[in-house]
Amino acid sequence: MKKLLAMLLAVWIYSIVFSSPDEANASTKKIGVLFSDQNETYMYSTNPGGTYTPPHFTYPMSVSPKVRYSSALNKSTKMYAFYQEQGYDVHKIYDADLNSLGRLSTYDAIVLPYTVMLSHAQRQNIRNYVYGGGNAQFLFGTARNELANYQANSSKMDLSPMIYEVLTYIWEWDNLTEVFQGEFIDDVILNNMMIANKPGSTHPILTGAYKITGRSSIQLKESGQEWIESVKPWSTSNAQTILTYSDYSLSPPYSGGILTEKSKNVSKGQTPALLAMQHGAGRVVYSTFKIYDFIQVEKGAHKWKDTSTAHLADGNTQGAQDAQAVLKSSMDWLLTPNTAFQPRKYDVKISTSNLAANMTPGKKFALRGSVTLKNAGNVPARGYLKVEALDANNKVLGQYSKLLTGLSPDNSTHSAYTEKFEILLPGTIKDGAYTLKISFKETRHDKPNAGYVTRAERLIVTKKGNYGSYANIAGFKDVSSGSHLININNAAKIGIITGYSNGTFLPSNNVSRLQAMTMMLRAMGAAPSATATLPVSVTDLKKGAYGYDVMATAYQLGLVNIEKDNKINASGPMRRGEMAQALVKGFQLAGSAEMSFTDIGTPSSSAQYHHIATLYHHRITTGKTATLYGPYDPVTRAQFATFIMRSLENSSK
Numbered sequence: 001m002k003k004l005l006a007m008l009l010a011v012w013i014y015s016i017v018f019s020s021p022d023e024a025n026a027s028t029k030k031i032g033v034l035f036s037d038q039n040e041t042y043m044y045s046t047n048p049g050g051t052y053t054p055p056h057f058t059y060p061m062s063v064s065p066k067v068r069y070s071s072a073l074n075k076s077t078k079m080y081a082f083y084q085e086q087g088y089d090v091h092k093i094y095d096a097d098l099n100s101l102g103r104l105s106t107y108d109a110i111v112l113p114y115t116v117m118l119s120h121a122q123r124q125n126i127r128n129y130v131y132g133g134g135n136a137q138f139l140f141g142t143a144r145n146e147l148a149n150y151q152a153n154s155s156k157m158d159l160s161p162m163i164y165e166v167l168t169y170i171w172e173w174d175n176l177t178e179v180f181q182g183e184f185i186d187d188v189i190l191n192n193m194m195i196a197n198k199p200g201s202t203h204p205i206l207t208g209a210y211k212i213t214g215r216s217s218i219q220l221k222e223s224g225q226e227w228i229e230s231v232k233p234w235s236t237s238n239a240q241t242i243l244t245y246s247d248y249s250l251s252p253p254y255s256g257g258i259l260t261e262k263s264k265n266v267s268k269g270q271t272p273a274l275l276a277m278q279h280g281a282g283r284v285v286y287s288t289f290k291i292y293d294f295i296q297v298e299k300g301a302h303k304w305k306d307t308s309t310a311h312l313a314d315g316n317t318q319g320a321q322d323a324q325a326v327l328k329s330s331m332d333w334l335l336t337p338n339t340a341f342q343p344r345k346y347d348v349k350i351s352t353s354n355l356a357a358n359m360t361p362g363k364k365f366a367l368r369g370s371v372t373l374k375n376a377g378n379v380p381a382r383g384y385l386k387v388e389a390l391d392a393n394n395k396v397l398g399q400y401s402k403l404l405t406g407l408s409p410d411n412s413t414h415s416a417y418t419e420k421f422e423i424l425l426p427g428t429i430k431d432g433a434y435t436l437k438i439s440f441k442e443t444r445h446d447k448p449n450a451g452y453v454t455r456a457e458r459l460i461v462t463k464k465g466n467y468g469s470y471a472n473i474a475g476f477k478d479v480s481s482g483s484h485l486i487n488i489n490n491a492a493k494i495g496i497i498t499g500y501s502n503g504t505f506l507p508s509n510n511v512s513r514l515q516a517m518t519m520m521l522r523a524m525g526a527a528p529s530a531t532a533t534l535p536v537s538v539t540d541l542k543k544g545a546y547g548y549d550v551m552a553t554a555y556q557l558g559l560v561n562i563e564k565d566n567k568i569n570a571s572g573p574m575r576r577g578e579m580a581q582a583l584v585k586g587f588q589l590a591g592s593a594e595m596s597f598t599d600i601g602t603p604s605s606s607a608q609y610h611h612i613a614t615l616y617h618h619r620i621t622t623g624k625t626a627t628l629y630g631p632y633d634p635v636t637r638a639q640f641a642t643f644i645m646r647s648l649e650n651s652s653k
Contacts (some may be wrong), residue, residue, distance in 0.1 A: 034097075
């Protein structure tokens with residue numbers, strides 16, 4: 001008996017000491033599998049077809065009938081049971097968890113099987129979760145429908161498919177699109193499809209799967225017909241194709257009227273079947289086919305809907321062992337410690353051409369030209385282009401606007417857009433200098449009053465008689481180089497900063513609390529309110545004094561606090577800790593990330609800790625050093641311009 005106990009103890013010690021990293025990950029990392037009631041309700045709903053004219057459309061679009069689908073909860077149950085069998089610490093998460101970024105952040109990885117129905121807020125939380133270091137496995141059909149547009153009424157059309165919300169395939173997944181880092185091309189039905197590893201790929205997911213199977217290839221086959229999602233990663237993406245659709249056939253149109261002959265939208269050996277990518281500090285695996293149909297799990301005590309065979313592999317599939325190996329290796333890759341970071345780069349560039357200014361035969365003074373918007377970043381952009389003619393007092397004399405539903409970051413024809421404009425001013429306007437302001441407001445088409453101006457250009461138009469000439473506006477005399485130059489210039493063109501009357505900006509000077517709050521309100525598009533008040537206990541700034549309305553408005557918006565001595569200290573320096581509060585509150589930023597700063601206290605001891613964590617999450621700040629943030633250090637005017645522009649660029653939702 002003693003020998004037997006000694007042998008068992010030795011085996012146990014050996015398993016602890018010499019267990020593989022993957023096995024260690026499986027036992028120590030926390031995985032959440034989504035069980036969505038809102039998604040399941042949608043699966044079983046039915047709605048008639050018809051026509052619908054989305055906002056800003058001048059013609060109707062066809063709406064297909066919504067038929068009853070198979071249970072999504074069966075897919076969730078299968079994935080939950082599968083990861084249990086593989087030895088992972090797996091938990092069920094629900095719709096309420098998607099509504100809370102804090103809850104999501106308690107998981108090392110989340111799994112979303114066939115999660116078609118999500119709300120805008122849920123997609124935003126998933127986006128922030130991944131960017132902050134969370135990992136996600138999206139298994140077919142994720143985020144394709146908008147919960148706010150769903151009507152549980154069998155007599156009305158189903159308007160929840162995302163295309164009606166976003167108006168363009170560039171934004172197929174709405175605010176979650178940047179996580180997928182690609183463009184949705186089409187839904188396609190494939191016959192007798194073969195799925196295989198991408199030749200030559202050495203991605204850890206494949207090498208891990210090969211180790212599990214003992215073979216150096218992956219082969220999956222599904223006979224009959226099956227829907228897949230055809231997607232194309234952007235040229236700016238870091239997405240790597242793991243599996244492709246290596247063979248298949250296409251069918252002619254069927255009686256339902258949906259064209260399945262779409263050879264231009266799918267390519268053998270090229271169209272991704274499984275993708276792996278990094279977004280921010282997090283990792284993502286995205287399956288464009290129903291990979292869960294290829295595996296089976298023990299039925300056990302799990303609850304299934306529809307049929308008693310829901311735990312089995314689909315009868316038309318072959319390759320269960322390979323599918324299981326890919327799924328397990330994918331999860332191991334997601335859970336592997338990861339220090340890489342893929343930054344979000346927002347960069348919309350504005351340029352003009354063919355500018356003209358002259359009197360028309362109808363006695364109007366016309367400003368004409370073309371504006372080109374180019375997405376030079378790695379995330380999509382959408383919003384309103386506005387061209388305005390302003391007088392010397394910044395009064396709008398005339399304007400032209402255009403909705404842009406999507407600019408993709410792929411250096412293709414979708415990444416740039418050129419619009420001709422014409423502004424007709426009264427022919428009686430006096431000779432002199434006017435401003436042509438061109439701005440791009442990052443916002444959704446259905447919420448034009450939301451969002452912020454993220455880019456602008458300004459030109460001087462000098463009218464003399466029947467003609468006018470255009471000229472660029474000179475920059476600040478004391479800002480011609482340096483790391484803050486672009487941000488200072490962008491902030492000036494938007495109108496966030498104005499500099500001094502002598503043409504200087506004084507970039508190295510500390511920004512005062514009043515100057516900082518003035519810039520914040522301009523960036524937010526919020527005018528100082530004459531009715532805003534400071535607490536009566538404030539001793540150093542009274543109603544009617546210079547800066548009172550600005551500081552009172554900022555205080556009521558939560559951008560700035562009263563200091564301990566009952567002073568608002570408008571002329572004092574803005575410090576880095578309180579700056580974090582202003583930026584997070586002002587631009588409604590969300591997210592959190594692990595930090596190595598040693599000078600910011602703890603979540604419970606520091607009022608600014610969470611605001612700093614949010615700025616770090618977005619990499620709006622990376623600290624003064626790797627370990628020091630400097631919460632009490634003053635902010636210079638140049639630094640504050642950069643912090644504001646970075647915040648604007650991360651505020652798009």
